[in-house]
Every structure is written in structure tokens, then in C-alpha cells.
Amino acid sequence: MAEYITRRVLQALLVLTVMTLLVFFGVNVIGNPVYIFASSECDQACLTAIIKDLGLDQPIWRQYLTFVGNMLQGDMGKSFTHGVPALHLIFERLPATLELAFAALVLALVIGLPMGVYAGLRPEGIGAKLIMSFSMVAFSLPVFWIGIIMILTFSVQLGWMPSVGRGDTVDLGFVETSLLTLDGLHHLAMPAFTLSLIMMAMVIRLARAGMREVMFTDYIKFARANGVTERRVLGVHALKNILIPIVTVLGMEFGGVIAFAVVIESIFSWPGVGKMLIDAIAVLDRPLIVAYLICVVFMFVTLNLLVDILYSLLDPRIRLGGGRA
């Protein structure tokens, strides 16, 4: 187990290194940030001074090394527009995004899993057909469109839901969360549900497919032949087997959800990192963009690592290197 994790961590570090290269050089290709700082009457001397000040006169490989050196010390540079460290900005906004993504994940599982299991158990029933149609619609309709329609219906027409913002938060000391206030949850419901739809559709499909496969296996028949109660057969013997692919896909998808949050946050004016990124791109705030991208990459890599570890806990055959006795 220790060796397995070490190997995975080393792989993760390699991926991180390659990604810093791509992100850094990629962002340096677009636009010239000097003009953000230069006023209209800035002459050539003034421009040169700004370039020197930002370190842009250095060869690009030296800029990269400086960047990596600073990064290792936890310094991702200052935001051009806000004048504060980029990481600081990100960490200030990140809890809101994570909260949204986490709520979406929970919704996807809590709603999607029972629906998928049900559809897998009675694949011919009318309920299963409705569920499968729902999953197809949820998967194919563009998220931004669903978000707008939800605002139109529930906020504008019916007036049940707030359309924008985060609502009241509670300060837990290390993080602020809106999960603990009624108003916060009220604000969270629509964006989180919209964001969860794609994951939910996937959970439904995976759970259904898994259930249909697993219910015909000998070990389920054997459990039933031993008189194990139907609840336990479904809830433990079958469920634990179908969770393996679901955990994998959700883990991978969770990073994607945070990325997708950019769209949702813009629609529902959710004050998270996604909205911040859009604003940063609009004004070419290089350090902020780079810092955000590196953070996202870091998050993806960490998530994949966690999935691998969780996966090995769920499936004992992987933990032991797949050896057969």
C-alpha cells in the first residue's frame, strides 16, 4: 500500500511540473499586460520602466525559473488589478466554489444513486423509462440554458428562489460557509442543483448499468439463497460492487465540476473563483490567471490521487496488486 501511494505521488508531481510549463508559457503568449499599467501619456521610457519592474525584460526561461522558485515558496505573484497576492484572492474565493461543487456532488449522489438503482432493478417499468429520459435530458441540455430557465421559472415567475448571490454565511473560524444557514441553503439550492445535473445523469446511468449486471451474478443469487434480506442484498452486497465505477467517474468529474462552476457562477452571480477567473481573463491579469490554473491543476491531480486510494479501499483486489491466491 505504501509503495503504491508513493508511486502515485511521484506521478502526480511529474504531472504538476509539466502543467506549470504549459500554463506559464501558454498564458505568456496572449496579450501584453504592460498596457494595463501604462497610462495614456506613458512614453517609451515609462513603458521600459514598467517592463523592467514586472521582470518582463528577462528571457522567458529565466522568468519561468523565477516563477517556479517563487511558487515553491508559496508566492504566485501579485494580481495586476487588485495589487494583492493572487493566492490570497483565490483562497478567499475558493470556499464558495468548493461549497457549490460539494453541494452538487452530494445532490448528484443522493438523488442519482437511488434513481439509478431503481431503474436497474425494474428496467422495463414506466419509472425506469422516466428516470432514463431525465438523465438523458440532464446530460444533453446546456447547463447555462438550464440555469437561465430555472431563474426564469423559480425566481422571476414563481418568486420562490433568490436568483443571485450567496446568502448569509457562518464563519467557522477557518472558513465561511453558507451550508449552515437557511438563507445560505436557499441561495445555494438552484446553482448547486444546476451544477449537479451532469454528474447526476452519469450516476444514474452507471448505477443502472451496474445494477443490471450485478443482479445476475452468482454471488447475489448465493446471498439470496442464504436468506440474506433483500435490503442487505441490495444495500451492501450489490451496492458495494456498483460503487467502484461510480467513485472513479465522480472523482474525475469533480474537477470538471469546479471548472464548469465558471459558467454557473457567472449565471447565478456566485462569488467563487470561477467568476473571478472570467474577470481576470477580461483584463489580462496574468498572475491571477496563472495562479488559478495552477491551483486547478493541483486540485485535479490531488483528486485523481484520492480516487486511486479510495478505489483501492473499495476494491481489495486492486489493493493487493491484483494477485490471485
Next chain:
Amino acid sequence: MTAVLELRGLQTSFVTPAATIHALRDLSLTVQRGEILGLVGESGSGKSLTGFSINRLISPPGRVTEGEVRLHGQNILALSEPEMRGLRGRKIAMISQDPMMTLNPVLRIGTQIRDALLAHEKLDKAEVRRRAIAALDEVGIPAPEDRLSAYPHQLSGGMRQRVAIAIALLHQPDLIIADEPTTALDVTIQGQILALVQRLCRDRGTALIWISHDLAVVAGLADRVAVMYAGRIVEEGPVDDILDAPAHPYTQGLIASVPVPGQRGGRLQQIPGRMPLLTDLPPGCAFAPRCPRATEACATMPALTPVNSTRAVRCVHPLIKGAEA
């Protein structure tokens, strides 16, 4: 004394909108306490389905459409599903074909034994553990304490089958249905498992239905044998009598196709043709198209007719005098 199990005119059918297929027809069997009945036939003859019909675990669209399954004289087909669950594992246990598939790959051996125990008894943790260890010990598994925390893939095929047998024996059932439990094992392990099952059933007076396509195994194990062909019993009686002097041409064909030691190089006999599909059965005796003795009279289905006080055969032209249908 009433028989442990009595099947009366059992008919199991697969009912779909397109067609109704009768997979088992007019199936009557009796198994006494402590008796071992060998149920023999080719693949697709309905022998496994007979087992699942008894404990009512046929996958839809299959179901028992006619007849009775009597356990100690009580027709268990009339029981509700919860009542039936209460019998499975407690009164009727099952050991199935492939030991690689009968245990749940993601649950520990101890968990699977515990579930089977708690399905019928209220026990505390220590008691569960004690019973589980005792059960594993009884089927000859070394270091049973350590095996409890093992996963199935960490055990060999023979060990897994022992675990399955241990689980089947947990509640001292009155009847065990063993569906080719040694087919997937190598010969030495096969011998051990056979001896084990034989000993355990003898010790406890458990009735056993041993489903197999292997006449040699049945010959060494069973008291009585029932030969199945295309969903019907074609011959039934004490195993030695039938092997010495088969009454049905099909039984004779089966016996003749078993290789005999000391006759090297001799041409093995085989039954020409193959079993007809259940969707396409001839009107009379299903074996007639392959039978060397078939005449026009075979176009009507003969009844299962007693040969003497212990034997019966379903044939128009039996190989034993005085058994004509």
C-alpha cells in the same frame, strides 16, 4: 415419515409476450432425510433450473407455473416472499457451480458468513465470530480466524468452495441443493470436497440433491439418481441399479460415453445429434430423434412408468422387460 422434499408435477415456464417456453415439465421427485439424490443431464436439460425452482430463485420472466414443491409436506410455493426468505439458508441451502463466482468479491469472508448467520438468528458480535470460526473449521479450512478478514480472491478455488459449503451448512439445513459444485475444481480437490459433503450430510441426516453432468461423480456419491432430458425426468431409481441396467436408451448412451479404465484406444461411444431446443421440441419423446430404438409409437409422450418398486422410466421401448409404457 414425510419426505424432506417432494416435487409434484412441477412445471417451470418462461413467459414472454412473444412465446411461452416450458423449461421444466411434469417434474416429480422425492428426497428422503439423509438421502443423496443425483440429478443428471446434459447442459440445458433443466437440472440447474430445478434447483432454483425449489428455492424459488428463478430470474424473471421464468416462474413455476404448475405443480407443488413440498418441504416436509408443506407446499412452499404458496408461501409469501418473506416467509420463503426465512426458509432459504435455514431449511434449504444451496452450493453453486463456480466457486470463483459464488462469493462476493468486495466483501470479506467474515462479513459474508455474518450476513448469512444474521439472516436467521439474532447473535451478538462474539457469538457471530465464534460460529463463523467453527463453521470454517468444520469444512477443514486451516487457520479459520485469519480467513475471516480475507477477501475471496485471496483463497484458492477449493478453499472458496469450502467457504461456500460452510455457509450452506451454517443453519443445519434439511436440504442442500448442490449445483455442480466440483466441476470447476481439479480432481484431487474434487475428491476432497465430495468426501467432505458426503460426511457432513451423513452426520447430520441432511438430504442432498447433487446436480451434475458427471455420471462418474454421481455414481460414487448418490443413493439414487434421476436422469433429466429436455426438461423432463426420463429415468429414476437407485444409482447402482440404473448404472448396472439402464432402462432408458438415453441413460444407456450417457453411461456408454463415460471412458472406462483399461480400455485404451477403444472408440468412445457417443450419442449422435444434440438435445433439441426447448422452443422446438418434438411432440412425443424428446429423445426419439436421437434414439436407435425409436418407432412411430414414440410420437406420443410416454408417462414416467414404474419398472419395479424403486425404479421408473419414461420410455415406449425401455431396455428392461416389463417396463413398457
